[in-house]
Amino acid sequence: MTDHDVPAPLVPPVPGTTAPAVRVGMVTFDTADAAALASWWAARTGGRAEQHPGFAMVLPAAPGGVTLGFQEVPDPTPGKNRVHVDLAVEDVPSWVEGALAAGATRVGEHTLPDGFRWTVLADPDGNQFCVSPAHEG
Numbered sequence: 006m007t008d009h010d011v012p013a014p015l016v017p018p019v020p021g022t023t024a025p026a027v028r029v030g031m032v033t034f035d036t037a038d039a040a041a042l043a044s045w046w047a048a049r050t051g052g053r054a055e056q057h058p059g060f061a062m063v064l065p066a067a068p069g070g071v072t073l074g075f076q077e078v079p080d081p082t083p084g085k086n087r088v089h090v091d092l093a094v095e096d097v098p099s100w101v102e103g104a105l106a107a108g109a110t111r112v113g114e115h116t117l118p119d120g121f122r123w124t125v126l127a128d129p130d131g132n133q134f135c136v137s138p139a140h141e142g
Contacts, residue, residue, distance in 0.1 A: 031062065032090055033074035035082050036130050043075045045129055049104055050092070086132050093139040097124065101136055 036042045040054075043061035047054040051066035052073070063073040073090070094100040101124050105111060112125040112133055123137035 029071050031072040031074045032088065033076055034086075034130070034132050035078040036075050037077065037081065039075040039077045042128065042130055043073070045108065046073050046075075048107065081130070089132070090134040091123075092134060092136045094136060095138070097122075097136055097138055101126065104136070 034042065039059065039061040040056045043054040043056065043063050046052070047063045050063060050073070052063040052070070053066075055062050055064060059077045061075045063075075065072060092100075101109075101111075104126055108129045109126040112127050114122070114124055116122045121137070123135045125133055125135050127133050
């Protein structure tokens with residue numbers, strides 16, 4: 006058994022309901038080139054890219070992490086993506102600069118009234134994602 010064989014913890018059902026336990030299995034992106042985008046994300050997250058015909062995924066570097074999926078589609082999704090990945094990193098400025106050097110683009114910088122800051126980037130396909138220091142829920 007490898008670290009990647011360990012499933013993420015299940016979220017218990019809401020008390021008083023019969024809803025089954027659920028965990029996030031994968032966040033999936035549409036793309037024209039699944040292998041290329043999976044390789045880009047694997048390099049950014051430390052995960053391992055696994056490729057299949059028309060589909061690729063990045064297995065998480067840490068047990069319990071979320072798998073990223075990349076499915077090839079004939080047309081790009083128009084406009085801003087409605088779901089995005091939030092990455093928590095130790096050294097935000099260094100990580101952001103490395104991602105920019107690797108082909109990401111800076112979309113914006115944000116700060117909450119309590120001082121919490123994050124950077125919005127887009128990957129080479131234009132999928133937006135956020136980068137911030139780790140924070141409590």
